[in-house]
Amino acid sequence: MKDLSAFISDLEKNKPRSILRIKKEMDPEFEIPAIIQELEKLRLNPVLVFEKVRNLKGEISKFPVVINLFADREILAYAIDSSVDGLSRDYVAREKPVPPVIVDKVQAPVKEVIQRGGEIDLFEFPILTHHEMDLGPYLAGGSAWITDPDTGMVNCAVIRIYVAGPQRLIVNFNKARHSHYIIEKYAGKAQPMPMVVVIGHHPAFYMGAQTKLLANEPEIIGGVMGEALELTPSETWGAKVMVPAQAEIVIEAEVFPAEVDIEGPFGEYTGYYGGQRLNPVAEVKAVTRRKDAFYLDIMPGHADHFLLDAPMAEAYLYGKIKELIPGTLAVHIPVSAGARLHAYIKMKKSNNGEPKTAIAAALSADYRVKHVIVVDEDVDIYDEQQVLWAVATRSQWDRDLIVIPGMMGASLDPSADGLLTAKGGIDATKPAGRNTFAPRISLPAAVTERIRLKDYLEPGDREAMKI
């Protein structure tokens, strides 16, 4: 069965340059984020395993911290046996429901250690404080599972969870996401909401859990992982609420929708702090884990956070737009806009109405997408210089710009009015048809195929230029 431990061993054996173990002692406040920032300056995004991190009691924790698991598209592609170029396409192909299988607790590694009641102490874990103005330690790598009380469907979302005490959490449910609608149902019934926080699993598990489909998400996780997800009964609610058997750590908590406390500020994907707010309180009822569990964290506001979501959102948008416009070729959600707010669409258009139709579809399909640029098939949407060149030379904003005020957007965008945001898009495509636009500059193919730079350089220059 796929799990995080086996994936790390696989990387160390087969892709050793993609993973780095750090054995020096680390403080849980800011030091690991500082290492990630240093690596990013060098344009490096390896998976990181920190072996000696202090916990919230100041002791060396027995749980190594795994972070940056999602910071590289190549690793994400590797996790689902795909390639960087084929990641979105292959994700869509796998994003199909596969019913989970139920296993007995004795077969579940996540039940090797079980803590209940007074035995629970979240401060044993190396829970990181990521940015200077964060309120404190946050579970940033937990996939929170909640169940719709009407449909029984399980929703999974990576959300920020403030650790307010050894058994107390404050949970941020985004008002634009499905999870908010579910907690509202429990609030309406004046009932506490069961929540399972899954910390650490195979990356394909998290990729499946980030599906944008309205589905029973553990089934989609099975599809994306390529094997049925193993579930086992929770300690708190028995078979009414199931937990992933191969997880590293599972926290079972009851969320009280009507009881709120302070949460935030917290450094977010926008590159800004989301402000302090009041959010629901949760009481931890049980913690179960492997004996030698890894503690998974996700570095907010950096590649680890951006890429956990972008390929899945690209796959979702691609499917939605392709249904309307068959000439849609690819969608890219760039990290330059927090991997949430911008989308670039490449298409081979057949009429002049298609780009604006694609813009409207993209702006509606994902509430966070705020600006869309549509380009032709000759533009590389993974190269922002080319995208901006297309905007500069193929658009006239009096006819090619759409602005829709007052849409539901990302409330973490500091320029927005809460959930309300103005969205827009630019049609940066040439007019449809042959010979409708200026020709691009180019060189004769016969010459570019013949000329090889290395043949024209002196040996010393070749060496200096590493050619």
Next chain:
Amino acid sequence: MARTYYVNCPHCRRDYNVDKTLVDLGLAGVKLRCPYCKRDFIYDFQKKESMTANPDRP
């Protein structure tokens, strides 16, 4: 017009931002916690000032 609402911690006198949802509630007395000094204080969103005296102020 400012798009972000800042409060000033009465303990350490540093500013930080609060979310629009909290501002819109307009409550007269809300317990807040300074992310810098981790101390709690009460804030009045109607008067737009802290209700907790600054202990360091003479």
